[in-house]
Amino acid sequence: MSPDTGAPRPPSGPAHVPEAARALVAGPHVAHLATVLPDGGPHVVPLWVGWEGDRLAFLTGPGSRKARNLARDPRVAVSVTRTGNPYVMATLRGRVVEVLDGDAGWAVVDRLSLLYTGGPYPRGEERHAYLVEIDHATAPSFG
Structure with a gap:
């Protein structure tokens, strides 16, 4: 059990991520992130993803x-499908191991924004970057 949340801890060390899953996360494909609500239910939102190492x-x-959910329970599940072909997909599970704010956070936010929009992220609202250590990943393809 995790001492800070009571959530089960994954096996130590990151899992092998199939190259097909790495490629989907590296491209500008919209992903869906699932976190755990206070009542134990799922909370799912679409978002941008990328790799930091x-x-x-x-x-x-x-x-x-999602930030409030993750402060309480760092576990996540992510699905991502190829833009234009949702039958090419990846699923990943893991836990948030680092939250970056300030200049370090904005550097990651801007890299994601550049990937998805071609430019830096607008500075109107505060944003943090969340880094997830993957403990399970698959990349089935049905099309």
Whole structure:
């Protein structure tokens, strides 16, 4: 059990991520992130994802529902499908191991924004970057 959340801890060390899953996360494909609500139910949102080394990265505001969920329970599940062909997909599970704010966070946020929009992220609202250590990944393809 995790001492801070009571959530089960995954096996130590990151899992092998299939190359097909790495490629989907590296491309500008919209992903869906699942976190755990306070009542134990799922909370799922679409978002941008990318890689920071071997960690999956995404961004959110510090007061968002997903940020509050992750402060309580760092476990996540992510699905991503290829734009234009949802039968090419990847699923990943893991836990948030680092939250970056300030200049370090904005550097990751801007890399994600550049991938998805071609430019830096607007500075109107505070954003943090979340880094996930993957403990399970698959990349089935049905099309």
